Every structure is written in structure tokens, then in C-alpha cells.
Amino acid sequence: MKINTIHKGNCVEVMEKEIPNGSIDLIFADPPYNLSGNGLKWVGNKTGGDWFMVNEKWDKMTETEYLKFTKDWLNACKKVLKLNGSIYVSCTYHNIGELITVLKLLEFTPRNIITWHKNNAMPSMTRRSFTHSCEYVLFFSKGKKWTFNYSDIKKMNPDKAKDGSEKQMRDLWIMPVVQGKERIKDKTGRAAHPTQKPENLLERIILASSNKNDIVLDPFLGSGTTAVVAKRLDRKWIGIETENKYIKIAEKRLST
Numbered sequence: 001m002k003i004n005t006i007h008k009g010n011c012v013e014v015m016e017k018e019i020p021n022g023s024i025d026l027i028f029a030d031p032p033y034n035l036s037g038n039g040l041k042w043v044g045n046k047t048g049g050d051w052f053m054v055n056e057k058w059d060k061m062t063e064t065e066y067l068k069f070t071k072d073w074l075n076a077c078k079k080v081l082k083l084n085g086s087i088y089v090s091c092t093y094h095n096i097g098e099l100i101t102v103l104k105l106l107e108f109t110p111r112n113i114i115t116w117h118k119n120n121a122m123p124s125m126t127r128r129s130f131t132h133s134c135e136y137v138l139f140f141s142k143g144k145k146w147t148f149n150y151s152d153i154k155k156m157n158p159d160k161a162k163d164g165s166e167k168q169m170r171d172l173w174i175m176p177v178v179q180g181k182e183r184i185k186d187k188t189g190r191a192a193h194p195t196q197k198p199e200n201l202l203e204r205i206i207l208a209s210s211n212k213n214d215i216v217l218d219p220f221l222g223s224g225t226t227a228v229v230a231k232r233l234d235r236k237w238i239g240i241e242t243e244n245k246y247i248k249i250a251e252k253r254l255s256t
């Protein structure tokens, strides 16, 4: 098995053919949310600059196709994950239902639903519902002796008790959507990847649920966030991605 490498291809095929059963300690997956389709955009938005809704080929499926896709890739994840390994899956209200149902059908056990409150979320364009400002990260595990580095996570919690002492980290994480220097931009100044995740989010997940030299797999690597953070934290990593343009971005991030 090739580690510290980005595999180009469909994650289901790569996991089935190239990654041995029970070889992975931790999976972070940020799958397509299936929310593309209407090309909504807001050019001239005064609160956070121009905004473009995700509108990608890989993110457009019928409901039936999406459920099958979810079953296929989560089934492959179950195969490659070690007994007592953990899986974290990011999602929104668009796809949380399918994901929890399939995870439970595959007999993963729920540990947390982490709410990521995006404190720089943009206002509602349509003004026909409450402003969307949250994504979720589902934390499930396979087996009963999963890794959870309680003390490390308590230490890194920015939230302190009144007397300044360490506090347990809650399942509500407040952090902005990636912006500033961390956001990878293309030549025109637009975000190079539409759904780049914050490194801070991955730091918490990788520190909580893996140890040094463990193997962390991301089946939807995108711009490479999981690999960059895993490398920095002395974990081994494997990334899978279909699109060459994103592989190039990830490789560049990993080389600096």
C-alpha cells in the first residue's frame, strides 16, 4: 500500500483495489453534499466579498444516485478501517440524514455529532429561511476501544474555565470559513477549491482520534487539507481525489 501519496481515481475503486482491509486508523471524509445545481452567486456582497455557491459536476446526483453513492463509499471505508478505528464525515442539513442512516446500517457506532458554527457565515440571500451558519461532523467508530486523546484535546481547547484552567472540549466548534492567507486562490483571485476545510478543524479531529505514525485516510482529498495537517502532526496519510486540478493544489501545499 502506498502511503503519504495522493491516489488519483474514484475513492470506492481505490479503496477496494489498493488499500488492504483493516489497515487504516482514522478516516476523515468530506464528500460531495449534493447541493450543486442552481449556480447561485452574489457578486458585490459587502459582508464577505463575492460569493459563489458550489456548482460542480461531482456534486450533482439524483436522490437515488446519492444514496447509492453514500452506501458504496461508506462500505469501502468500513472495509479498510481497522477494528477500533474512527470515521469523521462532514456534512450539512442537505445530506446528514443519508449519512447517519448508512453509517448505522453499516454498524458504525455514533460518538458525536459535532456542530461547526461558521461565525463568518454569509447572510441569507433568499431571506426565506434562517441564515445557514452550521456544518456538522459525524464522529462514528468501529468497535468499542476507539482512540480518544482526551487530555490533548482538553489542553488545546481555546475555551477555558473561569479560573483559567483547562476545560473539556464540547461538540460545538466555532471557527470561520477558511479565509485570508490559508485560503488557496487561483490566478483570478477566486477560491481554488470551493469547499476547502479549515486546518484547525482537521487538527482537532486528527489529534483526538489518532496517534503519531497512525495512518489517516481522506477519500475526498480536494485541496489536501487532511494530508497537510496529518503530515504536520507526524501521522502517515493517504489521499484520494478524482480531479487533476485539485491534486496539483494539494501537492503544492504538501511540498511547502
Ligand SMILES: C[S@@+](CC[C@H](N)C(=O)[O-])C[C@H]1O[C@@H](n2cnc3c(N)ncnc32)[C@H](O)[C@@H]1O
Pocket: 009, 010, 011, 012, 030, 031, 032, 033, 058, 193, 195, 196, 197, 198, 219, 220, 221, 222, 223, 224, 225, 226, 240, 241, 242, 243, 246
Ligand atoms: C467536498 S470536497 C473536499 C474538500 C477538502 N476537504 C478540502 O479541504 O479541500 C470533495 C472532493 O471530492 C472529489 N470527489 C468527488 N467524487 C469523488 C470520488 N468518487 N472519488 C474521489 N474523489 C471524489 C471532488 O473532486 C472534490 O475535490
